[in-house]
Amino acid sequence: MQTVYVNGDYLPKDEAKISVFDRAFLFADAVYEVTSVIGGKLVDFAGHMARLHRSLGELDIEPPVSDDEMLDIHRRLVAENAIEEGMIYLQVTRGTADRDFLFPEKDVRPNLVLFAQAKSLIDNxxxxxxxxxxxxxxxxxxxxxxxxxxxxxxxxxxxxxxxxxxxxxxxxxxxxxxxxxxxxxxxxxxxxxxxxxxxxxxxxxxxxxxxxxxxxxxxxxxxxxxxxxxxxxxxxxxxxxxxxxxxxxxxxxxxxxxxxxxxxxxxxxxxxxxxxxxxxxxxx
Known part of the structure; x- marks a missing residue:
C-alpha cells in the first residue's frame, strides 16, 4: 500500500484528503518540487530546498516545516514505500479558505503534501x-x-x-x-x-x-x-x-x-x- 504524507500524517493513499477549498485546487495557488531517488537516496536535496524557498518567497507563502523536517519526511517516504529508484513529489499550497481571488489573511496555514513514485530513471x-x-x-x-x-x-x-x-x-x-x-x-x-x-x-x-x-x-x-x-x-x-x-x-x-x-x-x-x-x- 502506497504511503503519502498530508500535513503531519502518514496515510495510505486512499485515506489522504485535502479540502475542495484548497487554493491549489481552485487557483493553482501552490508550488512544488520533485526530488529524484537513486539507490534509495535523494539527489540534490539542498538545491531543491533552496528553489522551494525562492518559490515560496516570491508568492509570500510561509514554509510549512523546516528543511530538516522536510528531509525526514522525504526519507521516511522513501523507506515506507521501498523506493530504490524514483521520485518524491512535494507540494505546498497557500492553504484552505473560502474561494476569493484575493489572497486570504495570514492566519491561513499552508498545506503540505508529499508522495513517492517508483520509476526507472537511469534505464531511459x-x-x-x-x-x-x-x-x-x-x-x-x-x-x-x-x-x-x-x-x-x-x-x-x-x-x-x-x-x-x-x-x-x-x-x-x-x-x-x-x-x-x-x-x-x-x-x-x-x-x-x-x-x-x-x-x-x-x-x-x-x-x-x-x-x-x-x-x-x-x-x-x-x-x-x-x-x-x-x-x-x-x-x-x-x-x-x-x-x-x-x-x-x-x-x-x-x-x-x-x-x-x-x-x-x-x-x-x-x-x-x-x-x-x-x-x-x-x-x-
Missing amino acids: PFVERGQKIVSMEDLRWRRCDIKTTQLLYASWAKSLAHADGADDAWLVRDGFITEGTSNNAYIVKEDGTIVTRQLSEDVLSGITRSAVLECARQLQMKVEERPFTVEEAKAAAEAFSTSASSFVNPVVEIDGSTIGNGAPGPVARRLREIYLEKSRAAAI
Missing part, C-alpha cells in the same frame, strides 16, 4: 534513441521562474506533441526557444560549445541545469547562456534537455529536421555519465 530509452521534439508557441504565464502547479499549458503542449508523433515540445517566445514542457533545452555548436537560455522570468532555474552546467565547466566545455532559435537548433551538432527526473536526454530531431547525424551525441552522453556519477556520490 531516450539515452539510446534520442528525443523527437516539435516547437510550439510559449503561451504560459510570464513567471516561469516560479515552480508553481500552473502546468495545464505545459501538459497540453506535451500531449499535442505526443499526438503529433513526437516525444516533447520546446516552447518558443519572440522567435527564441525558452525551454521544454518540463525541462531545460540546450544545443551544441559544431565547435562543441553548449548553448542554453540564460536564467530569467522566462525559464525555470533547473536544479539539474545548474549541476550539468557545472559538470560541463569542470570538463572544460565552453558554455554560452543566451537565447537560440529553432533554426539554430536544426543546424546544431547535437541537442539535449535536462530535468530532475530524466537527468540528461539527447534530442535528435526538431520539427522533422534531423539534428547532427540523427543519433545521441557525445556531449550529451558524457554530461549524463558525469552527472550521474557525481549525483550518486553526493546523494543523501
